[in-house]
Amino acid sequence: MVQAVAYSTFRQNLKSYMRQVNEDSYVLLVTNTNPDDNVVVMGVDDYDALMETLRVYENPYLRDKVIRGLEQVRSGRVAEHGLVDGE
Template identity: 60%
Template sequence: MVTAIAYSNFRKELKSYMRKANEDADAILVTNSDPKDNIVVMSASDYDSLMETLHIYENPYLMDKVQRGLAQVKSRQTIRHDLIEQEGE
């Protein structure tokens, strides 16, 4: 969900909006009188995740692996494995 907030209100409440972006995983659309100056604010971890997703979509080899995996799941050609716990965990 994207929250839209006017620039002046965003500036006044910057810390609370930063917390909201980080804690709620919400993107914040900061609007200005000139729509060309609008920006989107999101947490660094959400940004990193988005960039990783874009990287996968742009890489034909990785996208092929994802699509083959999805096809295996849809055709029920998967094998269930138990997790192996490492010593000291």
């Protein structure tokens, strides 16, 4: 969900907006009178997840592996197993 807020309002309520972005996983568009000065604010966890997704999609080997896994799940070719043997 993207929410927009004017720069002056963002500045006056910075702590509140930072909490909202982190707790609700909002992406916040901070607008200014000059559209070239607009910025996007997002939580670091969401940013890290986005960057990891980009790294996977940019790597042909990993991207194909994910696609093959999705195809296996869709076709029902899955098996449940434990993560660690012997515990």
